[in-house]
Amino acid sequence: MVGGGQAGLAAGYYLRRAGLDFAILDAAPAPGGAWQHYWESLRLFSPAAYSSLPGRPMPGQAGQEYPDAAHVVAYLTEYEKRYELPVHRSVWVSGVERGPGGLSARTDSGTWRSQAVVFATGSWERPFVPAVPGRGVFGGRQLHTYGYRGPAEFAGQRVLVVGGGNSGAQIAADLTAVAEVRWATRRTPRFLPDEIDGRALFDLATRRVHAAADGPAHGGVGSLGDIVATPPVRAARDAGLLVAHPMFERLTESGATWADGTAWDCDTVVWCTGFRPDLASLRPLGLRPSHGRIPTEGTRSVEDPRIHLLGYGDWTGPASATLIGVGRTARTAVQQISTLLHTTDLDT
Template structure:
């Protein structure tokens, strides 16, 4: 069965919902196709202790303030899931869950979106699939030699399963710091980072990043890590102390450039993600190193295609509050194109 609409939004997380909100406000017909079986995007798969790096009031999508979570300054992932589900319902966004988009093809005047439950033909497509399904692990020497457990951020849930173990937690960003802090008190933690960790000032608590406020060096120069309470506590008590990145994994643990070694039972790779764009391969838009050239959120070589929710690639669409402005601009461009 083939269905038709003006816009297909692929992905029902925060970016897809923000796009839907602005498309609805502009009176544009659209549908949101989401592979997740329920609302909430990737947040429903996050580790148990994950916290936003800003208060609820600074973590809202357009048109609906996130309510505060009782007893928490920075809400946890479950609170975000509930908020996104409520947001989708309140704004009556036409989201279809449990629909996996296989490929998008160019059919001349329209884009053909093939899914596991049928075909859609649309004049434009917003790709908002995010990065969670494409975890990145660097090609470190000895990875196959190390017999212990190795897991990425996406596989981590709770520190109790590492009780009494020696864990090497790799990664100097927010996930690396939060998971390393989460493990302290349960495991012996070694925290290697590619460069010395850079904390935002403790008083900032992530609002600068979420609001897109930048100092003269840009948003990234504000710092990589927001000292949410668990991270701050582990840091201030000396339990969260970074070491330089090791050079290789061994049969017993890790080894540094100077020959020093550390035994380990497990390695957590908090080493980031790549954009999940396999569904767009049929459009043949990728250039050098698989990168798709963009102008703002729009594909440079196909104005019918927009991207939202891929870290800072096409705007501050990886944060809840940041995606609202980016989605608004994308919706306006789509309106102009359809006109």
């Protein structure tokens, strides 16, 4: 398995229960996956009891209904130890190839051979910034969600936050206490009803899975909205501090300009524009067409059923990029791998 974050640990739990021999290769020097890199004020969308990996409920955090990232790191660290998962650090996988007897993973610590590979690398190492005109001429600082750690360093600044998803809303709200913030989004942000949190989103995703066999799904998570109104986001919104502006037309040396001629000077641009799956080391297998994603059936590669992609969002299973949701797809992936190993001659 490649990746030792929440998806890799969930798969490891089921691999251990299935009695299969496996190893987890993780490039990071410490446990916790991407959670160890998030900003200090980040909070889960759900209470701890609804943010658990299979087999081990997440304990609550004292004084917090919605745990912070550090609490999640501590939970994942304890989870890894509790189930004695064989995580090898720091091991960077440069390529996965087919070979005699199965698959080979080339790493900076040698070659690892296996009969199946679960890819659970997430997307944190591939931040995406759109090709906005003028991005190269802006004279201030630019950073991505990837590099944001907290509001203190932006005190007294004018900050342009770009992106209409949860990270954009949370970081914009975070900065309003210390900076003058303008929040730019490509379309009007849609806030989920205030009573909706990760529990309800997971329930909706589950119902969507169950309803899929009966025909096209109607409504679902996307029909409710895009942004979870966490308490800090709700407070900034209700105070009139979190106001979305249309996407600007271009950046200038001193700030941004809009199609109607409006200009706004700023010190910093924070790009909350998402990530892309970190799948570069699968390139030698030729699983991806010239454009688009690797074709999958659930988590399983259509081209090579020995390869499973886990935890990349709805593409590889509804809610599979969440703590509570990844267990379901991890269980199914391990069941399919176990069946494959016991029924198929995998020599190539």
